[in-house]
Amino acid sequence: MKINNATQSNEKFKGKPSVLSTRALNRALLARQMLLNRVDIPVIDAIERLVGIQAQDPMAPYFGLWNRLKEFCQEDLSNLILDKKVVRLALMRSTIHLVSSQDGMSLRPLVQSVQESVLKNSFGKYLNGVDTCAIAEAGRALVETKPLTFSELGKLLGNQWPNVDSAALAAVVRTMIPLVQLPPRGIWGKSGKAVHTSAEVWLGALPFSKLTTEDMILRYLAAFGPATIKDIQVWSGRTRLIENVEHLLPQLIIFHDEEGNELFDIPNAPRPEENIPSPPRFLGGFDNMLLSYANRKRIMDESYRNKVFTKNGIIRPTILIDGFVSGIWKYEKEKGIVRLIIELFKEVSEQDQNELTEEGNRLLDFIEGMEGPREIAFV
DSSP, X not given: OOOOOOOOOGGGGTTSOSBOOHHHHHHHHHHHTTOSSOBOSOHHHHHHHTTOEEOSSTTHHHHHHHHXXXXXXXXXXXXXXXXXXXXXXXXXXXXXXEEEHHHHHHHGGGGHHHHHHHHHHHHGGGOTTOOHHHHHHHHHHHHHHSOBOHHHHHHHHHTXXXXXXXXXXXXXXXXXXXXXXXXXXXXXXXXXXXXXXXXXXXXXXXXXXXXXXXXXXHHHHHHHOSBOHHHHHHHHOOOOOHHHHHHHGGGOEEEXXXXXXXXXXXXXXXXXXXXXXXXXXXXXXXXXXXXXXSOGGGTOOGGGHHHHBOTTSOBOOEEEETTEEEEEEEEEEETTEXXXXXXXXXXXXXXXXHHHHHHHHHHHHHHHOSOSOEEEEEO
């Protein structure tokens, strides 16, 4: 999916407000993320519109899509994974994303430097003087012969490189070879270890469009803008993107936030009125909106950070009220009763609580079906 329609002149936008409030940025984000209203588009189109979905938690994309699409059901995504039309692999920020197979192959070269930087920072001390290209090719042969977990891969490579840390050996392969995680992992209602093979073997000779860094930036702005250069870098993991943004300036419009930071955007992208209503939403864990900005103010008050981001790297499922993170949620099943547990960070109106309860019941319908005892608990 390549954006090429952002070619209007900035002259056309004279008279537009040059400063966007936090609420205005919030509503622009929600509109582009399909969270003001659920939309009726194919699942794979939604995934591409979002430039993928963060997917360390294999089930998180299901909740992300349920929030955004009309009549979404779990099989809609599971079947795309099984049919190899979407894949899970390391992309932006060197984290696992669920993307269309086309995007997986197109975006991976653009974030290769990110993978290499993470490898150096995490395992560089174990790899001094080691031929990483030889490790990568040996690893490719292993995973293309039989899909492997990283633990299995590291142990097998250790037979050839016994003096190198096994986790570092597996990380070299992950860095230099695009590895996809195979089902049943990522399939709703199934479980399985994260086993990997190369994208080339899994997808075959898939033709894919080559994207440039500028294409990637435009894709980001369509899904997350208006945004600063620093925001784009945080989302992608890339650095030194100022020259790429400068190259795009004839296609962009510029705003400022309330702190005076320069925001870049696509001229015809949605920027709704800041007071447009926003319904409550139950976001899945690791939702991209919380990971795609240097300053998360447009979606979450920084005072809530420690309640959402755990010390061991988990990003909890969150609740949006009036468009902003206002709590966290989880569900559990005990003695045949499905329980949705809601922890709000602040007092909310009775109307907000009632709307949240209604949406919570719809969430439980999605998770467990419409039958059986249930409970929604505010703690």
